Amino acid sequence: MIAKDTIPRPGAPALEKGLDLIEALAAESRGLSQTQIAERVGRSVSEIFRMLGVLEERGYVSRDAMTGEYTLTLQLFRIAAQFPPTKRLQRAALPAMEILTSQTGLSCHLTVLNNQQFMVVAQMDPEWQMGWSVRLGAIFPLTLEYASAKVLAAFQLENRRAELAAVIARHDRCPIKNVLAELSKVVARGGDFPKEGQAPRLRAFSCPVFETSGRAIAALTVPLMRQEKMQATEATEIEENLRTAARQISEKVGAVGT
Known part of the structure; x- marks a missing residue:
């Protein structure tokens, strides 16, 4: 008997080509020309020309009229945001995030794992934006820097x-x-709360949002960029408000004992 995993699966060349183009554009912060895209996916310009046209027509990519460069739109993010668990998480998070920004005067954002990266699925700015914030739908690599x-x-x-x-x-x-040692420290602290002297200009306070199994389905983060040193009492206040907001979101999505 042949194992299922060894049975050849029929290919879908057109679909694979389209996914290659999307992934190539997703890996770039700036636009790419047709020639650059073709080089990245190992195909000729003529092979990708019609596919780019379809992706542009369907709203997945946009083309700069001046430079001719293509960039990925937020269409994929909008589709992902319609997925029920994501919408439920957003509904649970936004009220608590609004209170958090009001308490701290800082922006905050909610991120989830996205394969081997993480993505911003909700973002909130205070009424008077004076700090640092990230773009909704932004994707970042998994690294100890974040x-x-x-x-x-x-x-x-x-x-x-x-x-x-x-x-x-x-x-x-x-x-x-x-890496495992650093992650163990984060677990022991119940989140990541940098001490004074670590990354003096750009700092970030982050707490997990739990689901019923006890694993983190999201991270609620408050980024902060400033020139002067932060007072210990100010850092403690941000941490406490962040912990409270993360706990409230966890409770709304069904976690217990958080």
């Missing part, structure tokens, strides 16, 4: 945590044991 990445990786079941730690270790080019 508080959200550490929290999302740390608060997982053991096997999944090890998988994500390996991804971080490859990206940061460091031993996996160092």
